[in-house]
Amino acid sequence: MIRLVSIPVLFAVISSCSPKKETQENFHLKSPDNMVLIPAGTFYMGGKSEQAAFDEFPRHKVSVSRFHMDITEVTNRAFKEFTDQTGYITVAERNISWEDLKQQLPVGTPEPADSLLRAGSLVFTMTEGPVDPRDYSQWWRWTVGASWRNPEGPGSTIIQRMDHPVVHIAFEDAQTYCKWAGKRLPTEAEWEWASMGGLDDPVYPWGNEPAEKSSKKANFWQGFFPFKNSLLDGYLTTAPVKSYPPNKYGLFDMAGNVWEWCADKYHFRAYLEDKKKGVVENPKGPKESLDPDEPKIPKYVIRGGSFLCNDDYCSGYRVSRRMKSSMDSGFPHTGFRCVKDYN
Template identity: 35%
Template sequence: MIRVRGGKSFVGTDSPEIPQDGEGPAREVTLADFGLEAQTVTVERFAAFVQETGYVTEAERFGWSSVFFSDEAHLAGASAVGSRLPWWHKIDQSTWRQPEGPGSTVEDRLDHPVTQVSWADANAFAAWVGGRLPSEAEWEHAARGGAEHKRFPWGNAEPNDEIVMANIWQGKFPRLNTMLDGYERTAPAQSFAPNSLGFYNMSGNVWEWTRDPFRIRSLSKPARLRNAQALTHSEKVLKGGSFLCHISYCYRYRIAARMGLSADSAASNAGFRVAYDI
């Protein structure tokens, strides 16, 4: 755990790249000091939690979850979760133990972020270790290294298909991943250079659940409709982007970027890290 000094800070940006996500405008916040784990919760730690408590995740209870596949067979298949996103598929028995469904395993990924965990699953683990999920403002403050204006955890330098700064997509999404960063899917939770405070992978790798409900602070009609949808589905805010993000498709590995997802959802690119009151 890293102790983060609070005080006056901000959340969001006055230069949003994806305005419909509610990235802006920036708003001032005052934060108390808090603790945040340097890395996301790993498969190994989550397995210990399950072993001790007998916890059963929501994906295990539902019997399926969402998995990314970009090969032609899957893209042309009928199992796509939605026609707009044909690379996402409803896969039976995809759980934290087998994130891509039957035949996959985490035995070679014990130091990787645990995935296929819902918001409730993340909260259950956090409570077990005496912590909680971070707020969106806390998450951004830690990712920036304080009340600094930074686009990414490392600064403002833009990663691309030749310059590796984090575990994001390189190539042409979704059919060509050159894996210049060395990973097709997740990377170890403690990989790539940490930010100025010592936090790993706050850009890319896996989306991270926060404790906050997803809302867009705007009076526009589209925002009102999106907020109503988010409320109906109990959506929560996730931060950081994932290994699937690319500037041409999902430019959400920026600190101010955000995503809303129903609290009972789980996916092969979503995990979490634990915060603590101090």
């Protein structure tokens, strides 16, 4: 596959409706271990606050069938069991092919140093003071040797973080794990419906209380991003899963901790196309990906925000917030959880 390695960062370094869901009487059904059954329902998907981005509109009506969902993000312990059994090597642990990479770049882009094409990933680095929030290269550093096993690069370890979510996970890695586990990634609609937890059109998985008053409800950045974190939630980076209260469906970390891959390709006009269809049943996302900022790079949706999100930079912990990432990119704040069809 073509590995894109978050190209811009690397080369900078060189109407509202109450949701309808199944009644509780029909919902006493057993789920697989460490999963919960999410009821079927119909809801309005999309932006619902002044923080909503353009690609969260228009709101449109969606119906999803019941499904099982992991109660937590996949942990280092679970991912290690997978790699121990299969010998799988993640994308971040493979060297980068310049012949593949340059196909996605403007003609004439110079070949980077060999050191930048060695296996590695992007690592977050806190800045010394305020910076332009549009310049991602200020806080991302390409780090050879960074991977899920060594989240901050050589010398770091997950030994004391086995119950933390696995990170530096590319789309291929998540898909491969899901297949091994007999599961799949959630669709974007399933993810948003599950994150709402049965509440009446909430802004956040915990309800409508502003994030600034909710530091004990999720792992996100308190203070001034990216140079000062007041640590009101107790963690600078990832937190062990189940460190904060679950939503009403029993799902932990649907806001913050790490971004979670979804099965849908990202298209900035996906909601506009769905709006034209009326009620969309079990949407699978667009057939093609298009991010106008990087039109040559196929991307998939990630959801839920991370420990780096705050209102001044990225309110990713909102239930409707959409983000996107190239399918071969892994970051120290990107992981996943699985779902399973109800049979």
